[in-house]
Amino acid sequence: MLTTIGLNNRGNRWFLFASRLLHGLKTRVTFMNARPLDLSRCAIHTQTTKPWSLAQCIEGYGRAGIRGISVWRDVIEPVGAEQAGKMLRDAGMQVPALVRGGFFVAQDAMARRSAIDVNLRRIDEASAIGAQMVVLVCGAAPGVALPEARKHVTEGIAAVLPRARSAGVKLAIEPLHPMYAADRSCINRMAEARLVCEQLADPMLGIAVDVYHVWWDPDLQNEIELAGRQKTLFAFHVCDWRVPTRDLLTDRGLMGEGCIDIRTIRSWVDKTGFDGPIEIEVFSQDYWSMDQNEYVARIAEAFLSHS
Amino acid sequence: MLTTIGLNNRGNRWFLFASRLLHGLKTRVTFMNARPLDLSRCAIHTQTTKPWSLAQCIEGYGRAGIRGISVWRDVIEPVGAEQAGKMLRDAGMQVPALVRGGFFVAQDAMARRSAIDVNLRRIDEASAIGAQMVVLVCGAAPGVALPEARKHVTEGIAAVLPRARSAGVKLAIEPLHPMYAADRSCINRMAEARLVCEQLADPMLGIAVDVYHVWWDPDLQNEIELAGRQKTLFAFHVCDWRVPTRDLLTDRGLMGEGCIDIRTIRSWVDKTGFDGPIEIEVFSQDYWSMDQNEYVARIAEAFLSHS
Numbered sequence: 215m216l217t218t219i220g221l222n223n224r225g226n227r228w229f230l231f232a233s234r235l236l237h238g239l240k241t242r243v244t245f246m247n248a249r250p251l252d253l254s255r256c257a258i259h260t261q262t263t264k265p266w267s268l269a270q271c272i273e274g275y276g277r278a279g280i281r282g283i284s285v286w287r288d289v290i291e292p293v294g295a296e297q298a299g300k301m302l303r304d305a306g307m308q309v310p311a312l313v314r315g316g317f318f319v320a321q322d323a324m325a326r327r328s329a330i331d332v333n334l335r336r337i338d339e340a341s342a343i344g345a346q347m348v349v350l351v352c353g354a355a356p357g358v359a360l361p362e363a364r365k366h367v368t369e370g371i372a373a374v375l376p377r378a379r380s381a382g383v384k385l386a387i388e389p390l391h392p393m394y395a396a397d398r399s400c401i402n403r404m405a406e407a408r409l410v411c412e413q414l415a416d417p418m419l420g421i422a423v424d425v426y427h428v429w430w431d432p433d434l435q436n437e438i439e440l441a442g443r444q445k446t447l448f449a450f451h452v453c454d455w456r457v458p459t460r461d462l463l464t465d466r467g468l469m470g471e472g473c474i475d476i477r478t479i480r481s482w483v484d485k486t487g488f489d490g491p492i493e494i495e496v497f498s499q500d501y502w503s504m505d506q507n508e509y510v511a512r513i514a515e516a517f518l519s520h521s
Numbered sequence: 522m523l524t525t526i527g528l529n530n531r532g533n534r535w536f537l538f539a540s541r542l543l544h545g546l547k548t549r550v551t552f553m554n555a556r557p558l559d560l561s562r563c564a565i566h567t568q569t570t571k572p573w574s575l576a577q578c579i580e581g582y583g584r585a586g587i588r589g590i591s592v593w594r595d596v597i598e599p600v601g602a603e604q605a606g607k608m609l610r611d612a613g614m615q616v617p618a619l620v621r622g623g624f625f626v627a628q629d630a631m632a633r634r635s636a637i638d639v640n641l642r643r644i645d646e647a648s649a650i651g652a653q654m655v656v657l658v659c660g661a662a663p664g665v666a667l668p669e670a671r672k673h674v675t676e677g678i679a680a681v682l683p684r685a686r687s688a689g690v691k692l693a694i695e696p697l698h699p700m701y702a703a704d705r706s707c708i709n710r711m712a713e714a715r716l717v718c719e720q721l722a723d724p725m726l727g728i729a730v731d732v733y734h735v736w737w738d739p740d741l742q743n744e745i746e747l748a749g750r751q752k753t754l755f756a757f758h759v760c761d762w763r764v765p766t767r768d769l770l771t772d773r774g775l776m777g778e779g780c781i782d783i784r785t786i787r788s789w790v791d792k793t794g795f796d797g798p799i800e801i802e803v804f805s806q807d808y809w810s811m812d813q814n815e816y817v818a819r820i821a822e823a824f825l826s827h828s
Contacts, residue, residue: 356779360737361739391699392698392699392737393698393700393769395737396764396765397765402737403739405739429702430667430699430702432667432668432713457703457704458769462700462765462767462769472703473663473664475666
């Protein structure tokens with residue numbers, strides 16, 4: 215939908231770029247103060263290249279000059295966490311996150327207890343693969359009212375924080391788009407993630423900001439600033455919102471292909487002092503169908519031009 | 522996903538009903554203080570029965586004992602507003618709303634001017650069909666940042682309010698779910714609708730609350746109370762959020778088929794003193810494919826059991 219013709223002066227703090235709306239034929243020129251990027255801050259979530267195994271991800275990302283990798287559990291499963299950790303270390307990969315823990319919400323107390331056990335194992339696995347944090351998709355369940363669900367989340371996180379501390383693994387609450395409030399997460403804005411962080415007040419607990427989920431939020435800039443001050447801004451994920459979006463789950467776009475003003479959001483994140491990895495997390499049936507090596511090259515290009 | 526077995530004592534202020542989660546086999550018993558309902562407060566949006574013409578809607582709703590109808594423009598178009606008004610009056614229908622005006626957002630000033638002209642015509646049509654209000658889907662456009670888009674909305678509404686006053690037709694801002702923030706509306710929570718109302722401070726301007734769009738909002742109860750105090754609660758729309766939802770546009774459920782706790786939300790609306798029509802607005806490819814008379818009977822049943 216949106217094509218951006220980049221004219222990036224990367225040696226400079228300021229970017230000039232011209233965006234051309236294919237369907238509007240209007241030109242806008244925007245100055246932004248997001249910091250220049252190179253691939254040293256780039257990380258890819260393995261789910262982005264879903265057809266690949268962990269070995270293929272490590273090799274394929276490395277070939278494109280990308281040394282950051284956030285590891286989803288499905289690629290750990292076939293080799294085990296110890297072996298996965300060895301592969302990642304041997305290749306010199308940086309691992310921002312293991313994805314994903316959470317899903318603390320259930321009507322049944324036994325199911326909630328079992329979710330806590332699963333999350334304890336996630337923390338151990340994160341430690342084994344050298345991941346800095348576990349990303350938490352907090353959970354939701356039809357029949358559990360959202361305020362009650364948020365209590366389950368707070369209780370669940372409280373129960374696993376001691377293990378996170380002893381393992382030196384951070385926990386990052388990822389607010390999910392409100393379209394996932396029924397069955398995936400009762401934490402749908404940064405504000406609700408912040409409330410959990412404030413309640414538990416633990417330096418190991420923070421927030422993973424994914425532009426896909428929060429770009430629409432009128433309070434986003436304030437909440438990012440606040441997370442910066444509260445030292446809870448643990449992660450920054452990018453992709454784009456396609457217009458139209460054809461599927462609720464698997465139609466994310468690469469940066470620059472949708473309507474999200476990623477550079478402006480990143481300038482807010484930069485301003486907090488965040489200088490960690492910028493993680494690419496794209497679920498796309500279309501992209502999963504193409505040659506994954508070509509795809510990773512496009513990811514790198516989109517990262518440099520539109521993140 | 523969610524099946525509710527109703528045990529409604531309608532002569533009583535209190536409802537007892539048992540909800541049974543098909544996939545969880547858990548039973549919950551809930552007491553609620555929403556007022557008992559009969560069909561006298563029921564209205565259907567013509568888009569709900571999309572295969573039908575206006576004449577078929579009037580006849581079909583009437584056959585089910587429903588005298589409320591919110592009229593979408595596509596069923597007015599073939600007969601014209603004057604004739605549509607005559608048909609509705611002759612049948613003794615109550616018309617809460619003409620649907621829909623709005624779409625005030627555009628990069629181009631000429632396009633914005635033209636949107637205002639369209640909305641002036643919508644107000645005239647609403648007056649011709651005897652509708653109490655025009656529902657506004659405010660608009661959004663990729664390439665227009667959301668704060669800027671909200672200015673277009675405020676300016677657009679300000680420009681048409683004098684006509685609304687002289688025609689005696691109210692304008693109701695409908696906050697749309699954040700999944701429509703890219704291309705349908707930059708007003709995604711009651712809070713943003715309230716800000717526009719506060720800025721323009723006109724008794725003819727208020728809010729249409731549709732549970733589908735706002736059920737997830739942690740501020741919903743507060744905002745409904747506030748709208749009650751500010752006398753901006755103009756309309757209440759119901760349907761349900763299916764789990765899973767298979768399409769962003771046309772997979773709404775009938776009341777009771779999804780995860781929205783409609784009775785609790787209605788109890789908040791009741792508490793403000795709102796006693797207007799409860800409008801059913803369902804877009805569903807599945808339901809559009811079935812016999813529309815049978816469908817309207819199911820709507821009436823779902824209205825009484827789950828709204």
